[in-house]
Amino acid sequence: MLSKEFRIRKDKEIKTILGKGKGFYSKVFGIKFLPNQAAVSRFCFVVSNKVSKQATKRNTLKRKVNEIIRLNLKKIKPGIDLVIMARTGADILSKDYKELERELFWALNKSGLTK
Numbered sequence: 487m488l489s490k491e492f493r494i495r496k497d498k499e500i501k502t503i504l505g506k507g508k509g510f511y512s513k514v515f516g517i518k519f520l521p522n523q524a525a526v527s528r529f530c531f532v533v534s535n536k537v538s539k540q541a542t543k544r545n546t547l548k549r550k551v552n553e554i555i556r557l558n559l560k561k562i563k564p565g566i567d568l569v570i571m572a573r574t575g576a577d578i579l580s581k582d583y584k585e586l587e588r589e590l591f592w593a594l595n596k597s598g599l600t601k
Contacts, residue, residue, distance in 0.1 A: 487549075488556050494530040494567055503530075503569050510597035514578050514589040516571040517597055527566045529555055536574040543579055547572055554587045561591070561600050568599070 494500055507520035522528065531551050533544040551570060555562070570590070572578050581589070594600050 488529060488552060491526055492528055492555075492559070494528045494569070499567070500530055500532075500569060503567050507567075507569070508597075510593055511573070512589060512593040512596070514573055514576045514581070514586070515593050516573055517593055517599070518569045518571070519597065519599060520567050522565055522567045525564055527559075527562050527564050527568060529567075530569045531571075532569060533572040534574065537572050538579060547579065550583055550586055551590065554583070554590055558587075558591070562594065563599055563601055566599060 494503070503518050503520045507518040509516065509518045511517070529552075531548045533547050535544075537547070538544050551572075555570075578586075591600065
């Protein structure tokens with residue numbers, strides 16, 4: 487799990503990013519981002535009930551994405567708040583860890599968020 491300094495926890499901050507932030511959407515992930523004043527990037531992961539009605543499947547997906555980010559923090563530009571959303575209809579639950587990692591970093595590269 488990401489340490490507290492890398493997490494966005496307040497609902498108000500998440501709504502600000504979703505409302506004012508720039509977005510990039512791939513087949514599997516949606517990314518909304520906004521520059522922050524901190525020296526580190528912060529993350530929030532959102533998996534809707536539309537992806538799966540079962541909380542265990544949603545939480546498993548959140549944990550996988552969380553781990554992908556944690557292990558690759560050095561590859562992401564500092565000073566950005568990101569909300570990473572799982573897209574519905576992409577059959578995201580059937581993808582394994584490596585496929586999710588590839589898809590996420592493709593989207594991050596396209597949006598210009600990697601070093």
